[in-house]
Amino acid sequence: MTTTASRPTEGDVPKGDSRLVEMAWDPITRIVGNLGIYTKIDFEDRKVVECHSTSSLFRGYSVFMKGKDPRDAGFITSRICGICGDNHTTCSVYAQNMAYGIKPPILADWIINLGEAAEYIFDHTLFQDNLVFVDYSEAMVKDTNPSVLRRAESTEAPNAAVHGLRTIADIMRSFNPFEGDLYKEALQVSRITREMFCLMEGRHVHPSTVYPGGVGTMPSPSVFTDYLSKLMQVMDFIKRSVAMNDDVFDFFYEALPGYEEVGRRRVLLGCWGAFQNPDVCDYRYETMSDWGRAMYVTPSVIVDGKLLTTDLVDINLGIRILLGSSYYDDWAAEDPFVTHDPLGNPVDHRHPWNQTTLPTPQKRDFDGNYSWVMSPRWFDKNSGEHLALDTGGGAFARLYSTALAGIVDTPYVKATGSSVQISLPRGGNLPEQVLEWHIPKWSNAIERNRARVYFVAYAAAMALFFVEKAMDRVRAGDTKVFQDFEVPDEAIGCGFHEAVRGVLSHHLVIKDKKIANYHPYPPTPWNGSPRDSFGTPGPYEDAIQGTPIFEENGPDDFRGIDIMRAVRSFDPCLPCGVHMYVGSGKTVQKLHSPMFGANHG
Amino acid sequence: MAEIKVGKPDVAPDTTAHTKGVPQGNRKNAYERMIGHHRDGTADARRSTGISPKEHDAILPTMPNVPPA
Numbered sequence: 001m002t003t004t005a006s007r008p009t010e011g012d013v014p015k016g017d018s019r020l021v022e023m024a025w026d027p028i029t030r031i032v033g034n035l036g037i038y039t040k041i042d043f044e045d046r047k048v049v050e051c052h053s054t055s056s057l058f059r060g061y062s063v064f065m066k067g068k069d070p071r072d073a074g075f076i077t078s079r080i081c082g083i084c085g086d087n088h089t090t091c092s093v094y095a096q097n098m099a100y101g102i103k104p105p106i107l108a109d110w111i112i113n114l115g116e117a118a119e120y121i122f123d124h125t126l127f128q129d130n131l132v133f134v135d136y137s138e139a140m141v142k143d144t145n146p147s148v149l150r151r152a153e154s155t156e157a158p159n160a161a162v163h164g165l166r167t168i169a170d171i172m173r174s175f176n177p178f179e180g181d182l183y184k185e186a187l188q189v190s191r192i193t194r195e196m197f198c199l200m201e202g203r204h205v206h207p208s209t210v211y212p213g214g215v216g217t218m219p220s221p222s223v224f225t226d227y228l229s230k231l232m233q234v235m236d237f238i239k240r241s242v243a244m245n246d247d248v249f250d251f252f253y254e255a256l257p258g259y260e261e262v263g264r265r266r267v268l269l270g271c272w273g274a275f276q277n278p279d280v281c282d283y284r285y286e287t288m289s290d291w292g293r294a295m296y297v298t299p300s301v302i303v304d305g306k307l308l309t310t311d312l313v314d315i316n317l318g319i320r321i322l323l324g325s326s327y328y329d330d331w332a333a334e335d336p337f338v339t340h341d342p343l344g345n346p347v348d349h350r351h352p353w354n355q356t357t358l359p360t361p362q363k364r365d366f367d368g369n370y371s372w373v374m375s376p377r378w379f380d381k382n383s384g385e386h387l388a389l390d391t392g393g394g395a396f397a398r399l400y401s402t403a404l405a406g407i408v409d410t411p412y413v414k415a416t417g418s419s420v421q422i423s424l425p426r427g428g429n430l431p432e433q434v435l436e437w438h439i440p441k442w443s444n445a446i447e448r449n450r451a452r453v454y455f456v457a458y459a460a461a462m463a464l465f466f467v468e469k470a471m472d473r474v475r476a477g478d479t480k481v482f483q484d485f486e487v488p489d490e491a492i493g494c495g496f497h498e499a500v501r502g503v504l505s506h507h508l509v510i511k512d513k514k515i516a517n518y519h520p521y522p523p524t525p526w527n528g529s530p531r532d533s534f535g536t537p538g539p540y541e542d543a544i545q546g547t548p549i550f551e552e553n554g555p556d557d558f559r560g561i562d563i564m565r566a567v568r569s570f571d572p573c574l575p576c577g578v579h580m581y582v583g584s585g586k587t588v589q590k591l592h593s594p595m596f597g598a599n600h601g
Numbered sequence: 602m603a604e605i606k607v608g609k610p611d612v613a614p615d616t617t618a619h620t621k622g623v624p625q626g627n628r629k630n631a632y633e634r635m636i637g638h639h640r641d642g643t644a645d646a647r648r649s650t651g652i653s654p655k656e657h658d659a660i661l662p663t664m665p666n667v668p669p670a
Contacts, residue, residue: 218649221667477665479643
């Protein structure tokens with residue numbers, strides 16, 4: 001369903017309608033354990049009628065960052081996340097480089113790019129193969145859709161020559177948690193890729209060698225050759241993963257006609273760009289449009305399959321933080337920090353640079369305020385709409401944006417305007433392979449998941465390019481990785497990056513050499529936001545409302561697998577423990593955690 | 602741990618970073634003062650070791666001087 005198409009809303013659903021069953025999953029995420037999905041399901045029509053996403057945990061980084069030394073920001077904000085903390089460090093460093101007026105040495109940017117590429121490979125692999133695929137494993141499908149599993153047993157896998165598994169059911173068996181071959185191999189791969197990360201950024205997941213001004217990594221040739229040898233170790237795994245993903249996801253479309261509607265919403269995507277091009281990037285706001293477009297993942301806002309902009313200045317000025325259903329007081333009466341950007345453009349009072357966080361704890365009320373997440377929106381000055389952008393779990397928006405913009409052109413990755421071509425070299429067992437990710441027809445659960453594995457290939461191919469660029473500099477004797485600087489009395493900065501699961505921005509205001517205002521906006525506030533002050537639902541809510549139910553179980557033993565697939569496709573950090581509440585007053589005491597498989601209920 | 606005689610520290614080891622008197626790695630001209638680092642971004646073996654550093658430098662002037670570790 002889309003935000004624009006008409007559909008039943010709260011007003012259309014008669015309260016107490018006996019056909020509707022309330023079902024809730026709370027908490028869903030592991031890292032902060034704070035995402036809840038509350039739904040009303042019509043089991044006769046077999047679809048979700050209403051959905052609210054809620055967060056019950058307040059973090060308060062924007063509150064306690066005030067007054068701190070800005071050089072500490074990267075180390076503190078890293079702790080926002082336990083899996084992609086380095087994305088925060090990197091983004092904070094980008095914002096600080098701008099605020100301090102630093103152009104770091106070129107080699108430092110290649111090293112950060114290499115670290116971030118390893119992070120994407122690691123995190124996407126861990127999430128996809130160890131958490132998402134549990135929902136598509138033999139154990140789960142046997143429990144939720146036995147007829148689909150029967151069909152999978154007799155369906156030949158089209159890419160069997162690449163991954164070596166004869167039927168779709170064989171692939172599903174390899175997804176089985178703790179037992180499946182892919183599940184176990186993915187754990188090994190996530191170890192190797194974390195080692196790659198540590199070579200570049202010192203420590204996972206809170207880097208010890210990434211600072212404003214550069215890095216503390218010693219750029220010895222062996223650092224890069226160690227990285228390269230580990231990268232080549234996982235190359236064949238990536239090729240097999242892509243083939244298995246394509247086979248299973250294509251099978252789901254075929255076996256369950258209409259499955260493209262699960263988790264579907266209008267194409268409203270945001271990507272803030274990743275992998276700086278140090279030959280162009282000088283971290284100055286005045287030139288941000290140019291170096292933003294030179295990034296090796298192109299930033300953009302995409303609506304209905306069309307690019308609205310690839311200009312980071314436009315993207316920055318369009319960000320609005322709305323309230324509406326959040327536990328905060330409005331900051332309309334507070335003084336703004338930044339009235340104009342360095343180019344002289346006016347900065348809105350609802351922009352993160354001007355935000356003041358005023359928490360107001362209160363009882364959860366789905367007719368009023370029900371979440372600690374605010375509602376970030378992107379203001380489209382042409383249409384006057386506040387767009388509820390999602391990130392498609394990160395990879396989907398990154399590939400979509402890069403493909404559509406058609407700017408990226410490297411020896412291993414090329415954007416064509418409608419697709420991204422990724423060349424992977426020969427590995428231990430498999431030959432050289434050229435993969436192509438095409439812009440799909442839908443923004444739905446399956447395409448978000450499919451994009452994730454293709455972005456693993458994208459990051460691996462980019463890492464090859466970065467390691468070659470870095471080695472070229474080291475071979476020429478360039479080992480400078482840090483640029484000294486002074487902290488100014490007053491400055492502003494903004495950093496734009498891609499956390500593994502999507503857009504990431506850090507906005508910084510410095511006064512008297514201290515932080516006066518600091519607002520990180522990671523992907524989950526965009527994806528998991530509640531209804532905003534215009535009543536527009538957040539992306540999770542929007543994608544789940546109207547999702548059809550394909551699960552064969554009835555209300556009594558309902559797993560909510562289609563809803564979970566829709567939510568998890570957005571990569572809401574690491575879903576693990578899920579417990580279920582049935583709204584008729586009966587609490588299901590049995591905790592079921594799909595991570596452990598359907599048989600471990 | 603070997604008993605190595607060291608001088609009295611100027612500040613307590615747990616003094617927070619950015620305390621007045623503690624040298625800051627990012628301070629202006631810090632790069633030029635660091636031994637073994639050259640202004641043009643290259644380095645020599647003194648960056649990595651003080652023990653016979655010249656033996657670890659490149660053996661020919663046309664070769665890049667990559668510090669040992």
